[in-house]
Each structure stands twice: as C-alpha cells, then as structure tokens.
Amino acid sequence: MSQMAALVLMPLFGAFIAFVLPRYARITGITVAFIQLGLALSLATTIYAGETLRLSAAGWDPPLGIGLYADGLTALFLCLTSVVGLGTSLHAIGYFKFDRNDSNHNTSAHGWWPLWLALWAALNALFLTEDAFNLYVTLELIGLAAVALVALEAHAVAAATRYLLVGLLGSMFYLLGVGLLYALHGTVDMKALSAGMQPEPAAWMAMALMTAGLLLKTALFPLHFWLPPAHANAPAPVSAILSALVVKAAFYALLRLWLGPFEPLAADLAGQLIGILGAAAIIWGSVQAFMAPRLKLVVAYSTVAQIGYLFLWFPLAGSSIAGSIAWYGVVWLALSHGLAKAGLFLAAGNILHASGHDRVTDLAGVGQHLPITLFAVGIACASIMGLPPSGGFVGKWLLLNAAFVSGQWWWAVVMLLGGIMAAAYSFRVLLHAFRNKESQLPQHRPHPVMEWSALALAVCAVLLGILSAQPLALLEVGASVGELALTEAPK
C-alpha cells in the first residue's frame, strides 16, 4: 500500500531537492532511482501474490475522493519505468557531466534532474490513478515536464513548442470528454464509470474525444508528425525517456479506458479503423526510418512504426480468445520496446557524443571505437525486429497467434512485413557501423557508464523474452481479459 504513495512522493521530493540544491542534484537523482526500483519491485511482488491493490488518496473513497489502483499491468509498467529510469539516470551522469564543459549546456546539466524526477513522479501517478480527471492532471504534468526537458537542448526549442501545442490540444480533447462523462454519471472514478456506462450519444462522444486526444499523445499515424523532431533533437537521455515511457503512458491510459469505461461501447468498426491506422503507422514509420539521414531520426521513426504494432490489439480485441492473447502481446511489445528503445537512444547518444555527428552514412569505425555501444545497438535492434530470443519476439509471437486464431490473417502479414522492414532499417545502420576505418580516435570517449547503461537496457529487452514466464503471470493478476490461454492441441 504505502509503496503506491511513495512511488509518487519520493521522486517529487527528489525534484524539489534537486532544484533547491543543484550541487546535490545528481546524488539525489541516483538515490531516488535506486529506491524507486526497490519500491516498484516490492509492489510487483505484493501483486504477484495474487491481490490487486486499491488506495484512496486523501483517505476519501471514490467517487468523492481519488482512487489509486494497482494490478499486474500497473506493476509491470511501474517496473519498466523504474528500470528504464535507473538506466537513463546512470547514463545521464556521464552525458550531462560532459556537457558541463561548455557553458550553453550548463543549464541543461542542472535542469535535467529536477525536471526528470518530476516527470518520473508524474508517470508513476498516471500508472496508479483510477480517476479520469486525475489522469488528466498527470497527463498535463507529463506533457509539460517532457516539453521542458526537450527544450534543454538549445536547438530543439521549436520542436519542443510544437510538442507542447500538440500535447495541449490532446489534453483539451481528453478533458472535454471527461466533462461529458461527469455530466452523464456524476463521477470520474473509472471503476464506477465502467459499471454504469451504457451506449448513448454523450458516451460515444466522450469516448471519441478522449481516444482522439490520447491517440494524439501516443503519436499514432497520422498524428505522429510532432514526434520525430522532438524525439530526435532532445538530449539522448530525454529521447530515451520520451520514446520508452512518455508515449507508452498515453497508450497505457488508452488500454485502461478501453478495457474499463469504454468496453461496453467499443464498436468493431472503431477497432478496425484504429487497426488500419496502426498498420499504416508500421509501414510509414519503417519507410521513413529507412530513409532517415540521422541515426536518432531513424530511431525516432522506428518508434512511430513500433507504436503502430500496439494498436493492432484494437481490431483483434473483438473476439474473446484472440483478444486476450493480443492484449498480452501488445503489453509485451510495449514493455520490450520501452527497454530496447531506451537502450537504442542512449547508444545513439553515445555515438553522437563520441563522433560529434550521427549521420548514418558516416558511422564507419563505430564498431572499432565503441564496441559495447554497437553491441547494445545490435541487441536492441534484434528485439525491435522481433527476433528470438527477445521480448519483442514473444510479443510479436503472441500477436501473430492472435491474428491467426481470430482468422484476421492480414494483420499477421502487416506484422511480418513490419518485421522485415525493421530489419532493413536496423541493418542499414549496423552495416555502416560495422565498416572498419583507419580513423582517428573519437573526439570524446563516452564515460563507461554511458556505454554500459545502454547495453544493460538492451540486454533487459532480451531477458524479457527469455524470462517471460513470471512477468506474464504477474500480468495475469487482475487482467480483465482473463488469463493468457494459447490454443492447446485438442486431445
């Protein structure tokens, strides 16, 4: 119970300290990061025992107060956040320390810690909340913190502003939807809402508005236009956080809503439509990633593509068995993509940092000078391609099964195509990086912690595939889609 509160309060307090006493910012950040990991794991073990947790903030039960709720899904996303958060925080030690040298980055070195800790608190708050309006506040908090973090990079201000405007637009749609829901049911507690929801115009409108707002924040094609510039221009640790966690947060909200309040409303047509957008995102994102001139841009577009996979759940959700398999599949993809993409962005940051540029065509010699980083890139790419034995593979495997079980084999075709295209853009990078080059040593050798943190996150993405039994069991706790049941051979 108390972990739930601590998961939000701890980083908040860390943020205050980091702002008031910049000198102790780094140590505060790292300490908080480790404690967070511990808290998330302990919460996960509590839930693994089989019980979902509820806590009413301020001691007032919903609908009067705000309810916090944690089940397997929550626990897994909290764990993802704390693992990625820890890795990124460690990477940031090296990354922002280096930036101290030149003055215009000086502020970014200071700004990172308080903003990142605040963002972390907001993420945890979002994963934990069961209150539609509180969800709005956390979304805004995440949005503003993310924008501020992007803006730490001097030349990313325009991207940051665009990001802010899009985020606000999304929030407005979402908030209007919340207003309608309250007007209908006199509560914003998701549990109560899902109990009382019945199909009527206002409910549909609320669903449409809130979904649209969240799709905008999740950057589903064609609403992705804002993502690549923001993710590609931000400082490496920030890009990692944005791609791995922030986008996932909006998706998490969608999952919660569609399996909670909106389940009675979910129409097959809407699901198919979203699925088509997802497919388009896979294709478009992959093509763009393949043509992108800069490594970080490749990674950013690959995020656009990978986000597409997550939305293939919606068309499959219709049939019960396939729906549940697909749900586990997309959650798995979300988790492993989070880990892999974080590792990838950190690694890209190391390359950028070492060679002063990240033009894909001039990556020769990276393999010689930054073997660990290149190794991280390779492993992360393997997971993103969905090659065994990675988390990405498990997710894709489940999703493929769901597609075939439900008889909608065309989604399977899209997935496989996406996998091949992912391989294409990944190996385009790796091929260039593999080229040897009798070249001078890189300008700045990245701090070892930067290389190892990237590798560690990439490896975690693979471990998620090898050791998926327990996490999947955890995910089953409180899952409204029921237990994961792949079709058994009839005896």
Added chain:
Amino acid sequence: MTKSDPVRLISVVLTLLAVAVIGLLLAWAVFTLPEQAVGLSSMVSDRMPESGVNAEVTAILLNFRSYDTLLELVVLLVALLGAWYLGKMHLSPEDTKPGLVLEGLVRFLVPVMILVTGYILWLGSHAAGGAFQAGALLAGAGVLMLVVSREKLPLRDSIQLRILLVAGPAVFTLVAGALVLVDKPMLQYPRQYAGSLILLIEAASTLTIGITLTLLFAGGRPHRGD
C-alpha cells in the same frame, strides 16, 4: 506564406468543415444529456463537517481531491522550471518607463494588494477564495512592481528564492509523506488538525504561486544573487 493561396484556401475550408462536424456531433451529444444530473453535491455537503473548512470548493481542492491539487502545484513548478532553465529573465530597464502617477499608484496599491491577499487566503476557509486567488493577487502586486522598476523587487537567484518557489508543493508533499509514514493513506489529515494543516499548505502555496507567476511574467531565471 509560401503556400499558394488556393491550396491554403482549400485547407482552411476543409478544416472549417471538419470542425463544424465535430461541433454538431458535440452539440447533439449535449442535447441528449439528461435534464437532471446526478452530482456529488449531496455527498460533499454530507462530508463538509469532517473536511476542516466551511467552503465546499476549498474542501474539495484541499481535502477530498487534495491529491489533484498537489500535482497541480507541481505542474506550476514544472512550468517555471521550464522557463528557468530556458534562459535568464529578459526584462530590461527600458521595458519599464514609470511615470509619476504609476509610481504613486504602485506605492499605494502594492501594500493594499498584499493585505487583500492575506484576507482572501483567510476567506478561503469559509467562502469563495483560497490559495490560488490569493496567489494570483500577490503575483499581480509583483508584476506591478516589476513593471514599475526592477530595483524595488529584488529578485535574485538565491537559495532562499528557490526554497520559496518549491515551498507550496514541498510542504504539501511533506505532509503527505509524514501521513504515509504514520501509515495513513497519503494526505488523510487527522480530523483535529485538518483545518490548520490546510491553512499551512494554503499559506505556503500562496507565496509560491505569487512568486512563480511573477517570475513566469518575467520569463526566466533571475540573475545570480550576491
């Protein structure tokens, strides 16, 4: 505008059409809403005695849904941090050309505004009012002084200033943390202290909000102290 005008025109028209559709759907949805709505009014009024204040809105903001308010104070702080790390505040003296009237007005107004701030803060406990209104007023005073002359408002980047900037959310968080430590759900005030805790939080928040808004008006981090 490098886009050729017909293209632009078409896009505008399409946009308007789309928006119109959304509007109509929305209107339709609104029309179909039930005349009489279920609300939480009764529940709120039932709980008022235990809330520690007499104003319903304040009770909701700082007790029933205090968690929202805590996060919202953090939102404000984050916005400030964004401005803070983006650059130094850019209010050059030539932005401010105080005339005699303005000078005098400010010299008279600012103290009054600060008084009223206090009053509104106190008012919040039993009528419309509270930290945000008070903070806004305080910010107003601050902005006035900024506009008239920077010297009168010695904004310097110092640890004291930073403490003031986080005071509101920090006090809030500390209260929450303390309550968690005595393992209550976070922010569940003990009945007898509820009123005073709320007042404490509101007071801190008022200061924070006032200064934060003033700084945001100035648009950045003040210059180093000493």
Added chain:
Amino acid sequence: MNQPIWYALIATALFCIGLAGLVINRHLLRRILAINVMSTGVFLMFVALAGRTGALPDPVPLAMVLTGLVVSVSATALALVLIVRIQHLHGCVEFPEDDA
C-alpha cells in the same frame, strides 16, 4: 431547453472556434490564444453542466475547473516563454518548418 444546455452549446462553440483557430493560424501567439479559447470552452462546459443539479451547482466540477485553470495558466506561460525563445533563435514567431 434549459439554461445549462444553452451555456453548454456556447461552450461547444468556443471549443470549435479555438480548434479552428489553432489549425488555421500560423502565428504561434495566435495558436496559443486559440488553445486558451478552447480551454475556456472546456471549462465553461464543466461549469454549465454542473448547473443541472437542482438548486446549488455541483461544487466538484467547479473545483476541477479551478485545477484546470491553473494547469492551463502554467502551460500558457511555458508556451509564451518558448515562443520568446523561438523569436530570439529564428527571428520569426512561426515554426521554421511551416514556411517550407
């Protein structure tokens, strides 16, 4: 046809005006104003629909609106600061990409 619904319709109108303004305008300051118009619409919607609970309006949406106001103030402030920065960097108050 009662009063709250009228206000709600006005709120809808505001929301749509803001939306259109946001999409159509290039100038960032206008875009931010547009977003604020939108948010005003949303808040008005909350307040209007809160008025349907008999004698006294439902206080919860009002509190939510207060929260929302502070959030939108913060967002607007950050946006304005960013815009000023853009003006410093690019000399114009539009997205550099937009005029391409």
Added chain:
Amino acid sequence: MTVGFWLPLAILLSSLLPGILIFFLDESKHRLRTILNLGGASLKLVLIGLLIWGVFNEIEYETRLTLAPGMDLVLHADALSVLFVTLSTGLWFVTTLYAIGYLEDAPHRSRFFGFFSLCVSATIGIAMAGNMLTFLFFYELLTLSTYPLVVHRGTPEALRGGRIYLTYTIIGGAALLAGVAWLRAVAGPLDFTETGILASRTDLDRTTLTAIFALLIGGLGVKAALVPLHGWLPQAMIAPAPVSALLHAVAVVKAGAFGIVRVVYDVYGVEFTAELNLLLPLAVIASITIVYGSVRALFQDELKKRLAYSTVSQVSYIALGTAILGPIASIGGIVHLVHQGLMKITLFFCAGNYAETLGIHHISEMRGVGHRMPWTTLAFTLGALGMIGVPPMAGFISKWYLGRGALTAEMDWVLWVLVASSLLNAAYFLPIVYKAWFHRQEGEWPQERHFGRFETHWMLLLPPVITGILALLVGLFAAAPYSALEWARLIAFREYGQ
C-alpha cells in the same frame, strides 16, 4: 531436474558460455581464448559421448523451459538430433582448430570467435529442438550470429555479400515465422514426434495445411539453398575460409536441410505429406537444384565459388531423400547429412590452405599444387572423389541408397538425375585433381608463405587430413555398428514405423 533434463542444456551451454565470455575478452588474450574455445569444444564432445551412450540405453533426454503458458522451449535428443549434434560438434572442433591457425594475428579475433561459438550453439539448438518454436528460435539466432562472420573482413564486397545473405535469410525467416505461428494457431503446440503429428488431426483443413507447408519449406529452403532461393550462397563466399567451411558443412545450409527433414518427418509425417501430394513437388525442386547447381559449378573458375555451387547441388540430395517415399531413400538422404558435411568441409579447408599458403584462389592457378602441398591435395582428392560418388567413398553410399529408394518408389527419373549430377560432379572435380597432380607448375605461386617443417601451418594442415580420412572411413566401414549409416537406418525405420 535429472540428467535427462540437464544434459541437453549442458551441451548447448558448453559452447554458448565460452562464446559469451570470449566477447568480453581482450584481443591480446590469445592463449585464454584458445583454451576457452578448445575447452568448450572438448567438453561438448564428452557430453555428446554421454548423450549417445544414454540414447542407446533408452534414457529420455528433454529440457523443457516454459517461456509462457503454451510457449515451451524444448531441447530433446532423438536419433536424428543425435546424428546432427555429433556431426556439428565434431566438425566444430576441427574447424575451431583450423580457425585459430587461420586467423593468427588477424584483427577482431574476440568478436570472431564469440560469434563463431554462438553460431555453433545455434546449430546445436536447431539439432536438439523439440518443437517448431524452439527450432525457429535457434534458426533466427543462427542468422544473427552468422552475419557478423560473413562480413568479418569489413571490406565492401564482404558487406555486399552480407547484405544479400541477410536479405534472403531475414525474408526466409519471416516466412518460417508465419508458417510456424499459423500452424501453432490452428493445431496447438506441436512437439516433434516420429511419424508426425498432423496425420491424426482430421479436424484440420487440408488447404490450410498445404499453405503452411509451403511457407515452412519456403522459409527453410532459403538456408537450404533450394533453387530459386540459393542466390545468397555464392555471395557468402566472401567469408573467411573456416566460416565458409562451417556454413557449408554444418551450420547454415544444413540447418535448412535438417529443418526440411524435421517438417516432413516429425511434423507432417511422411505418409501424410504424400497424402497431401506435397512430396513430388519437393522432389522435383530438389532435383532441379541438384542439376542446376552442378551445371553452374562447372563454369566457375574461382575455387570457392565452384565449391559453393557444388554445395547447392549436394545439399539437395538430403531434400531429395526426404521427398522420396520409402525408408531406403530416407536412409540415403539422412546419411548424406553427415557424408556431405565431412566431404565439403574437407574441400573448404583445402581451398583455405591453398589461399593462405600459396595465394591460390582460382582453379587455373592450381597446376602442380599437389607437389608443393601433397597432404592438402590428398585430402582434397579424397573429398572430391567422395563428392563424385566413387565407391567406396562416403558419397557413393548416399547415392546408392537414394537410387535404390527411387526405384522402389517407382520414381525412375530420379535415377537419371543422380547419374547426371554424378557425371557433372566428375566433370568439375576431376580436372582440378588432374591439374593438381599431373601438371607441373611453371613460375612463381601468386604469393607463397612458408610455415616451418610442414607444407603449411600444422593447425591448417591437420583438420583437412582428419576430415578427409574420416570421409573415407565412413564410406569404408559404412556397415559397421553405430556408423552414420546405421543411425540413418534406425531413424528411417522408426519414421516408417517398422
């Protein structure tokens, strides 16, 4: 948690762990790396010995790791997997020896041997895979771990070869994944079993099964280099000699062929496959590949290219044997898994020796090489004769059984295929042998190097001699108990439930 559980896992890890360790080894740590390599290889040999002993004494070996409900990784040891495991481990040992000599003081050795061990582990995994999921798992791992080996030299043409290799294998992998997932979805989790599983499943739609079969064979055919999916193989020749040796003899190409055997025998069941009328197309494709490969080989002057095309042709014997109904042909196909491996690896070792010692890359430069490097050339000759199928060499055994099987299955045309390919083999191997022995070479060798007392570095000389002699012995003592042939017989008769 018994020996039965741990042994397969141990066999896998005995190459995986050293590989992972080697990655983080410093370039200079030559000795330690060698110890890790050979230590792992020897340990694996010992474990395999245990395994064979166990299989004879009917101990059930199965490692089952549950990834997720209904998602098991299964490593098991049936007769077929034992055959392939033994082959790949044995050849890995000699190849490692060869590679150490070959790459002396070359750059990036830690990377090379790391991926080398990974590649072997993947092959072992494929050999012992107990269901399609596990097979797929290691099949993809094999792709990943071989790619860095192919492009190891980092030269533009190496990268080009690598790119082509990837394009083929990734797409093939996708097809396989589609097939496996589809099968999984319609038929549930399928553990390999002799005589197949699907035959009993009357509930399944035949056309669906046919489509899945096409996907699976298509995916496997890429690595097995069935025409028209063979395009990558000649390009992958860029790889260093030990890599090509391993790729052609055991790792990649064999993985494909082995997969085809698995799908036909242990998933669909050969009778059921015949019932679906899928055997004949497979046989035809295989035959076309055999002839086509030989013809192309005929016109290659670059030695390794010629060997590559001969691989294209030879490996399809396995598919052919699988595609002919009846135990005898099956024996031929399965036993060729081993025979072709031994012979082909010998030939590649020799090619590598010629290149390393004398800088010879083309057949036209090979006049009189036999006098300069008698031992190597002797080994080469053995391998070549084996490929042609001269009795009593190993190759003869395979072809003999294939031929007889074809006759008993009333597919006489296959006989002509065999004859034709044998003639072609002779046509492209004998001239080399003749040049090597009976010509005098005038002038200098392209770039000659001297290594102490032997004609070349002993680590380069030993492996081909060993494998060459083995290739002779398996032919001579084919009838001996526990020989490859006996294994093949065992497997085949089990498959046909006799």
